[in-house]
Amino acid sequence: MADAGNEKKPLVSGFLMSTQFMELDGCTRCQECMKWCPTFDVRQDRPGITPMYKIAKFRELLGSQYGLRAKLFGPKPLNEDEIDIWKDDAYMCTTCGVCGTVCESGINTVELWEAMRPNMVARGNGPYGKQSFFPGLLGKDRNPFQAKQSERLCWVPDDATVLESSEIAYFAGCTAAYRQQALAVASVRLMNALDIPFCMLGEDEWCCSSALVRTGQRDVMRDHAVHNVDALKDRGVKTVLYACAGCQRTATIDWPRWYEGYIPYKNIPLSFYLRDKIRSGEVEWKRPLNFKVTYHDPCHNGRHLMHVNGRDVAFEAPRDILKSIPGVQFEDMARSREFQRCCGAGGGVKAGIPDLALDCAKARMGDAELVAADVITSTCPFCRRNIMDGRAAMEGCDVKVLDVVEMMTAAMGLDITIPDNPYMQFQEQDVLVCDEDVCKVETIERKAEGKDLVGEAH
Amino acid sequence: MADFYTLGLTYWRVIALTVLVLGVWIYGIYFNFKKWGMGSTGYQDELRHSFWLFIATWIHQAFKDGVWVFVKTFVLDVLLLRRTLRRSPVRWAMHITIFYGFVILAALSGVGLLLDTVIHFNLLGYAHQAEVIFDMMALPFDIFGYMLLFGATIGVARRVFLREVRARTSAYDVVLLGGVFLITITGFYAQWMRGNSFLVGDVFSYPIYAPHFALIHTLLALALFAIILPWSKYMHVIAAPLTILANRGGE
Numbered sequence: 001m002a003d004a005g006n007e008k009k010p011l012v013s014g015f016l017m018s019t020q021f022m023e024l025d026g027c028t029r030c031q032e033c034m035k036w037c038p039t040f041d042v043r044q045d046r047p048g049i050t051p052m053y054k055i056a057k058f059r060e061l062l063g064s065q066y067g068l069r070a071k072l073f074g075p076k077p078l079n080e081d082e083i084d085i086w087k088d089d090a091y092m093c094t095t096c097g098v099c100g101t102v103c104e105s106g107i108n109t110v111e112l113w114e115a116m117r118p119n120m121v122a123r124g125n126g127p128y129g130k131q132s133f134f135p136g137l138l139g140k141d142r143n144p145f146q147a148k149q150s151e152r153l154c155w156v157p158d159d160a161t162v163l164e165s166s167e168i169a170y171f172a173g174c175t176a177a178y179r180q181q182a183l184a185v186a187s188v189r190l191m192n193a194l195d196i197p198f199c200m201l202g203e204d205e206w207c208c209s210s211a212l213v214r215t216g217q218r219d220v221m222r223d224h225a226v227h228n229v230d231a232l233k234d235r236g237v238k239t240v241l242y243a244c245a246g247c248q249r250t251a252t253i254d255w256p257r258w259y260e261g262y263i264p265y266k267n268i269p270l271s272f273y274l275r276d277k278i279r280s281g282e283v284e285w286k287r288p289l290n291f292k293v294t295y296h297d298p299c300h301n302g303r304h305l306m307h308v309n310g311r312d313v314a315f316e317a318p319r320d321i322l323k324s325i326p327g328v329q330f331e332d333m334a335r336s337r338e339f340q341r342c343c344g345a346g347g348g349v350k351a352g353i354p355d356l357a358l359d360c361a362k363a364r365m366g367d368a369e370l371v372a373a374d375v376i377t378s379t380c381p382f383c384r385r386n387i388m389d390g391r392a393a394m395e396g397c398d399v400k401v402l403d404v405v406e407m408m409t410a411a412m413g414l415d416i417t418i419p420d421n422p423y424m425q426f427q428e429q430d431v432l433v434c435d436e437d438v439c440k441v442e443t444i445e446r447k448a449e450g451k452d453l454v455g456e457a458h
Numbered sequence: 459m460a461d462f463y464t465l466g467l468t469y470w471r472v473i474a475l476t477v478l479v480l481g482v483w484i485y486g487i488y489f490n491f492k493k494w495g496m497g498s499t500g501y502q503d504e505l506r507h508s509f510w511l512f513i514a515t516w517i518h519q520a521f522k523d524g525v526w527v528f529v530k531t532f533v534l535d536v537l538l539l540r541r542t543l544r545r546s547p548v549r550w551a552m553h554i555t556i557f558y559g560f561v562i563l564a565a566l567s568g569v570g571l572l573l574d575t576v577i578h579f580n581l582l583g584y585a586h587q588a589e590v591i592f593d594m595m596a597l598p599f600d601i602f603g604y605m606l607l608f609g610a611t612i613g614v615a616r617r618v619f620l621r622e623v624r625a626r627t628s629a630y631d632v633v634l635l636g637g638v639f640l641i642t643i644t645g646f647y648a649q650w651m652r653g654n655s656f657l658v659g660d661v662f663s664y665p666i667y668a669p670h671f672a673l674i675h676t677l678l679a680l681a682l683f684a685i686i687l688p689w690s691k692y693m694h695v696i697a698a699p700l701t702i703l704a705n706r707g708g709e
């Protein structure tokens with residue numbers, strides 16, 4: 001039942017641009033988006049969650065308030081229960097953006113959904129379920145895990161070199177810092193081994209706040225964007241490297257919208273930077289990884305950034321790394337690159353509607369099984385987490401889930417042992433365990449629940 | 459030509475009706491632009507409610523990447539419907555034949571009305587020449603009429619024969635696609651009964667009922683495209699190209 005008192009609140013506020021109102025009328029109802037939508041694929045009984053129906057419904061609601069009839073006879077009273085259903089439909093979306101990629105009218109759907117949601121939050125209709133914890137958690141702890149900021153770098157090996165300031169920065173992200181530390185360790189080891197001088201923000205690294213943008217809760221987001229940009233500028237950074245697709249997307253597209261000054265650095269995926277090192281002959285492979293490997297393109301640094309960074313950076317760099325690792329037999333899944341199937345975790349779905357996220361992850365894991373992959377890789381810790389959850393919910397699935405950076409680190413013979421730290425018991429990931437010549441993948445089960453109210457956040 | 463104006467319609471009434479319909483159409487477009495102008499100019503700005511704001515925001519968006527990108531997008535994505543072709547050649551054939559069929563027939567109709575005016579008033583003494591040109595237009599009317607019919611038939615066939623498409627077809631789709639189909643068919647009947655169809659000649663000539671079909675065709679076309687367009691799903695005819703241009707070709 002809808003909250004009483006919302007009836008008089010306006011349907012829209014200034015989050016929607018005038019060209020986005022136009023986009024609503026641009027839908028031709030061709031139904032192409034319905035063929036690709038990953039959430040509709042696992043919720044066939046709810047066509048309302050597809051872009052075509054969401055747009056039609058929103059257009060209808062707008063028409064009731066601002067259409068010709070409303071102009072002549074006054075707007076109809078808003079039916080709050082109807083709006084609540086539409087809100088549910090709008091939040092059952094991972095904002096993966098495949099609908100925008102296939103849209104015949106060229107509607108920029110990701111921006112549209114992310115503009116609709118703050119309207120709903122402003123009216124009191126959104127966010128959805130546990131997503132409402134995000135502003136409180138980030139506002140207080142600066143990360144979604146209620147972890148201590150002072151322990152951001154607790155995983156850094158004693159013999160690793162991380163500078164106080166440098167022209168290159170590695171932005172690890174909350175998940176790698178507290179929950180998938182093997183990725184963070186691998187990233188640091190790799191950069192050290194390749195003589196890349198880099199700094200990290202440590203305590204000054206606040207959550208990128210992707211989850212806030214995706215779920216329409218923008219208030220705390222401004223603080224995080226401004227803080228992170230200033231912290232990077234203070235250290236004289238010219239290039240920021242990301243091994244987290246969600247952080248990279250938010251830093252590239254969302255932070256500049258909040259930051260009023262000049263941003264002097266470039267945002268680059270670590271995989272792209274590392275591919276250059278391979279091409280320049282600086283990488284020496286030490287051991288083969290004899291696995292059949294496939295690659296899951298994260299939406300956030302794939303589709304969302306392909307027009308910013310180009311297709312080569314977005315799609316080809318991680319594949320090129322995998323293909324150059326000795327022993328790796330690479331095969332793409334049927335849906336890949338800009339047509340990839342979302343893992344189901346983004347857009348706040350993992351936190352708000354976990355069963356939907358899980359079903360999407362199972363579908364994606366099914367794609368990996370179809371190519372008989374031993375390992376599905378990605379460059380997003382959040383995708384990785386959700387796909388692992390999907391695997392756990394499937395029967396008899398033994399496809400391992402790794403990050404491209406970890407694969408590369410292991411093949412270079414580097415030690416990716418996580419040093420003992422307060423978050424060891426919360427680690428939950430597949431890791432490569434190697435002896436002199438052979439690597440195998442083991443699964444680390446979480447030993448304690450932790451304070452994960454909302455799971456990882458993107 | 460005089461027998462065209464029957465059933466109570468005179469030349470002046472047709473002109474008045476056309477002006478009225480165009481007036482409603484123009485107001486409809488203005489109304490929509492103003493409705494869109496309700497939105498803000500950027501990320502979390504305030505609502506504006508301004509016709510001119512929409513125009514300014516659209517221009518800003520469309521030319522963000524320069525004139526060359528705008529021109530390229532206009533040619534490839536608006537005129538040639540590249541995005542549709544990538545997804546479905548069948549839908550592309552449907553859209554492109556309906557789009558060009560309709561636009562060119564509408565233009566030809568406008569020229570026809572102009573020639574009719576010349577004939578009616580014998581403007582500058584060119585009535586005879588105008589009649590000759592009018593008769594010559596039978597061929598292009600036929601060609602683009604068949605083109606429109608081809609597209610409309612694909613559209614209807616998709617909705618009827620493809621199970622998934624049929625299941626998601628709303629009354630909205632039926633009325634509007636049905637409308638296109640009906641206008642096309644009545645247009646053909648009108649031409650055939652007049653006996654001046656290029657392809658079939660006077661095989662179906664039936665002058666007594668020709669004006670009736672012409673009238674139905676004209677009224678349907680005016681009503682559906684000029685009056686309903688700005689207030690319905692048909693608005694995508696305007697909004698979709700504008701969206702593609704504003705998004706510089708889309709994702």
